[in-house]
Amino acid sequence: MATFLLRRLGLMVITLWILSLIVFFAGQILPGDPARATLGNLAAPSAVKALDAELGVNRPLLTRYLSWIGGLLHGNLGTSYEFRTAVEPFVRAALINSIKLALLAFVIVVPLAIIGGVIAALYAGRGVDRIISVAGLALSTVPEFVSGVVLIVIFGVELKVLPVTASAGANASDFEQFRHLILPAIPLVLVLFGYIARMARAGTIEALNSDYTRTAILKGLPRRTVIRRHVLRNSLLPTITVIATQTGYLIGGLVVVETLFNYQGLGNLIFQAAVHKDFAMLEAGVLIIGVVYMLATLIADLLLTLLNPRLRLGGAE
Amino acid sequence: MSGLLQPPAEPDVPQPVERVEHLGMTTGYLGATASAAVAVASRATPAAWRLLLRGPAFWVGAAILLFWVVCAIFGHLFAPYSPLAQNLLLPSAAPSGAHWFGTDPLGRDVLSRVITGSRDILIITPLATILGTILGTILGLAMGYFGGTFDLIAGRIVEAFLALPIVIIAFLFIVALGPSTGTLITVIGLVFTPLIARTVRSAAQVERQQDYVAASRLFGESPVRVMFGEILPNVMPAILVEFTVRLGYAIFTIATLSFLGFGITPPTPDWGADIYANYINLLPGYWWQTLFPALAIASLVIAVILIADSIEQVLAS
Numbered sequence: 001m002a003t004f005l006l007r008r009l010g011l012m013v014i015t016l017w018i019l020s021l022i023v024f025f026a027g028q029i030l031p032g033d034p035a036r037a038t039l040g041n042l043a044a045p046s047a048v049k050a051l052d053a054e055l056g057v058n059r060p061l062l063t064r065y066l067s068w069i070g071g072l073l074h075g076n077l078g079t080s081y082e083f084r085t086a087v088e089p090f091v092r093a094a095l096i097n098s099i100k101l102a103l104l105a106f107v108i109v110v111p112l113a114i115i116g117g118v119i120a121a122l123y124a125g126r127g128v129d130r131i132i133s134v135a136g137l138a139l140s141t142v143p144e145f146v147s148g149v150v151l152i153v154i155f156g157v158e159l160k161v162l163p164v165t166a167s168a169g170a171n172a173s174d175f176e177q178f179r180h181l182i183l184p185a186i187p188l189v190l191v192l193f194g195y196i197a198r199m200a201r202a203g204t205i206e207a208l209n210s211d212y213t214r215t216a217i218l219k220g221l222p223r224r225t226v227i228r229r230h231v232l233r234n235s236l237l238p239t240i241t242v243i244a245t246q247t248g249y250l251i252g253g254l255v256v257v258e259t260l261f262n263y264q265g266l267g268n269l270i271f272q273a274a275v276h277k278d279f280a281m282l283e284a285g286v287l288i289i290g291v292v293y294m295l296a297t298l299i300a301d302l303l304l305t306l307l308n309p310r311l312r313l314g315g316a317e
Numbered sequence: 318m319s320g321l322l323q324p325p326a327e328p329d330v331p332q333p334v335e336r337v338e339h340l341g342m343t344t345g346y347l348g349a350t351a352s353a354a355v356a357v358a359s360r361a362t363p364a365a366w367r368l369l370l371r372g373p374a375f376w377v378g379a380a381i382l383l384f385w386v387v388c389a390i391f392g393h394l395f396a397p398y399s400p401l402a403q404n405l406l407l408p409s410a411a412p413s414g415a416h417w418f419g420t421d422p423l424g425r426d427v428l429s430r431v432i433t434g435s436r437d438i439l440i441i442t443p444l445a446t447i448l449g450t451i452l453g454t455i456l457g458l459a460m461g462y463f464g465g466t467f468d469l470i471a472g473r474i475v476e477a478f479l480a481l482p483i484v485i486i487a488f489l490f491i492v493a494l495g496p497s498t499g500t501l502i503t504v505i506g507l508v509f510t511p512l513i514a515r516t517v518r519s520a521a522q523v524e525r526q527q528d529y530v531a532a533s534r535l536f537g538e539s540p541v542r543v544m545f546g547e548i549l550p551n552v553m554p555a556i557l558v559e560f561t562v563r564l565g566y567a568i569f570t571i572a573t574l575s576f577l578g579f580g581i582t583p584p585t586p587d588w589g590a591d592i593y594a595n596y597i598n599l600l601p602g603y604w605w606q607t608l609f610p611a612l613a614i615a616s617l618v619i620a621v622i623l624i625a626d627s628i629e630q631v632l633a634s
Contacts, residue, residue: 011473018477134374134626141565141618145576149592149611153604164600252482256573260596270485271577274492286489290481 008301012294019290020072023283024065068283078280087284090269095288098265101257102250104181105188110243113193114236117200121235122227124205133201136194144187144256151183152260165262184261188253192246199242203235210234237304244300251289369631378623381616389436398426400433400586409603419605421595427605431613434586438575438617441501442567448506449567450560453513458544458552460514461521468518475511483508484573491579501580505570509563516559520552527551554632561625568618588614 071078077087113136120132139147156164163180207213208231216226254267266285273281369375393400397417404424412419418427456475460468478486487504494500524530525548533547574580575589583590588610595606 015473015477018473019481022477022481134623137562137565137626138619138622141569141622142615143569143573143576143589143618145573145589145592145596146611146614149596149599149607150615152596152599153608157599157602157604249482252484255482255484256576259577271488274488275578277492282489286481286485289485290477293481 004305005302008298012298016290016294020069020287021065023286023290024068072287077284080278080281083278087281090281091266091284091288094264094266094269094285095292097263098251098254098258098267100177101181101184101254101263101265102188102247104178105185105192105250106243108185109189109192109196112189113196114200114239116193117197117239118204118232118235120197120201121204121208124201124208129201132197136197138194139190140192140194142190144191144253145260147187147190148184148257148260151186155183167263184257184263187257188250191253192250195246195249196239196242200235200239203238204231205235207231207235237307240303240307241297241300244296245293247293247296251292369627372627372630374623375627378620378627381620382624385435385439385613385617385620388432389439392432392435396426396429396432398429400425400430401584402426409598409606412605418609419603421591421606422598422603427591427609430586430591431588431609434588434591434610434613435617437498437581437585437587438568438571438589441498441505441571442564445502445505445571446509446560446563446567448502449509449563450513450556452506452510454517454549454556456510457514457517458521458548461518462525462540462544462548464522464525471514475514478508478511479515483570484577487570487574488577488579491574496579496582498581501571501574505567508570509567513556513559513563517552517556520555521548524548524551558625558629558632561621561628565618565621565625568614568621572614 068078077091079085080087080090083090116132116136120129123129152164155162162183164183165180167180212234213226213230216230217223221229251267254265255271256267257263258265258268259271266289270282270285270289273279273285402425404420407416407420407424408422410416410420410424416426416428418431420426421430456471460471486508490504490507491500494504521544530543530547533543538546571580572589575587576593578590578593581587581590583594591610592607595603598606
């Protein structure tokens with residue numbers, strides 16, 4: 001178990017390092033001078049030059065990378081080009097907002113998708129299964145802003161039952177905030193549903209075809225008990241990993257949903273940073289996404305190992 | 318999911334993550350097809366293709382797709398108005414006999430823009446997916462065939478990319494290179510490469526254990542010949558399924574990029590860009606300007622997914 005953990009952590013550090021390279025150099029090839037973008041076209045060349053020096057963007061690439069990564073290791077995410085203050089408070093606030101929205105989406109989608117996938121598996125090959133599978137796959141490829149627009153038209157414009165912006169304002173009650181997050185969460189739910197349901201279905205079918213399920217049936221256990229005690233316990237394990245890996249997707253979806261519903265989250269932050277060429281903000285935001293994604297997969301693997309005795313014992317050797 | 322990207326197990330070393338690797342084979346960002354594709358590999362027979370023509374889902378999907386292809390090629394001939402013709406006397410008019418889908422804030426006919434807006438997305442989607450499939454196949458075959466250090470290093474890089482949402486990687490590159498049809502094709506092709514590589518890799522790894530691969534190696538065939546002459550034909554069904562599903566996700570990605578303003582640039586009619594330009598007008602109630610392009614995107618992805626799913630069903634039967 002300890003070896004497994006160390007190995008995973010080691011690989012994670014390497015991947016994060018590669019990620020930092022990608023993020024940094026992708027940020028550097030963005031065209032446009034950040035000082036010029038901040039000061040505008042009318043600024044004097046000397047002022048642009050001074051700001052370039054202040055931001056440190058006139059130094060050689062390698063020096064900049066080393067000072068950036070050095071700062072990261074000390075917990076310093078950098079200074080925003082646009083706002084000229086530390087990036088960290090912006091990223092923190094945006095991350096918290098995004099987590100609220102993502103959590104709501106997960107809380108809705110996970111039970112729904114697991115139930116859907118298990119039902120599809122129990123009726124594999126029949127009409128119910130085909131409907132759940134094809135509808136799920138189709139929903140997962142309809143972009144969030146498309147379903148978002150349809151939802152806004154139905155619930156916000158025609159029925160007028162739900163607010164169409166995600167931000168409830170600073171003084172709103174928790175319930176009011178929650179109400180504002182319902183519509184934005186649904187497009188995320190729709191995209192995630194097909195994917196998680198597909199995995200739950202595959203896991204359940206594998207468990208249904210296993211020897212232990214056959215034994216359980218042959219020894220005369222009622223079908224309900226077999227499914228609950230033998231099939232579901234085994235089939236839902238891989239689904240946990242799938243759910244964790246979807247955090248990466250989820251943040252991509254957040255860019256779109258947060259733009260459409262005007263919500264100050266991490267996706268919106270990255271999008272705005274890219275539009276305004278605020279590389280420091282962009283790099284910090286993208287790197288945070290990578291870290292969140294990798295932590296989520298790590299936790300999922302640990303959970304899987306803890307829940308599955310075969311893996312636990314295997315790892316102890 | 319890093320379990321997937323482990324080097325092949327040495328027989329004498331306990332590999333606690335092996336079971337995770339198996340369970341996690343299908344996990345990852347929008348990559349639902351890996352296990353299904355591997356499972357169906359090398360089972361299809363030519364006769365089975367006749368089954369494809371019997372499924373109603375296939376015909377519905379093909380009919381919708383054909384409709385949009387006709388619109389893309391001949392749309393400008395039968396669209397009731399020019400998609401660019403402004404009528405400032407009739408801004409944001411509701412759907413009527415003269416304008417079935419209403420008009421946008423510049424008085425342009427929404428129906429005409431929906432019909433002609435299919436062109437760019439239908440050019441970019443297949444080209445980008447083909448590019449990604451070719452590059453991903455080469456990378457995946459090499460990773461699966463050589464294994465070892467190469468697989469480990471390539472695997473880290475693939476995983477670093479997978480940790481970031483596709484949409485974010487794509488718009489970083491598009492901001493850097495400037496939006497154009499060529500850039501969109503290249504960028505989407507490149508961001509799909511790791512996803513396709515992962516599927517091909519797991520399929521190739523299965524094939525590598527087969528006797529025919531050992532036999533051709535003993536004959537002294539070069540690695541390139543073994544990979545492309547022996548393994549590739551056997552993993553083709555997996556690649557085909559992956560390709561058709563990726564087509565759906567390519568539409569998803571292109572539409573999303575257009576919506577964020579990184580895709581096809583106005584005034585060229587485009588569904589995603591038109592939704593971005595007009596979604597602000599949802600609140601005053603001008604729903605037709607966004608709803609109809611949204612439904613167009615939804616119908617196109619659903620058509621592609623119906624076809625993809627039918628092909629997968631045939632290969633699995």
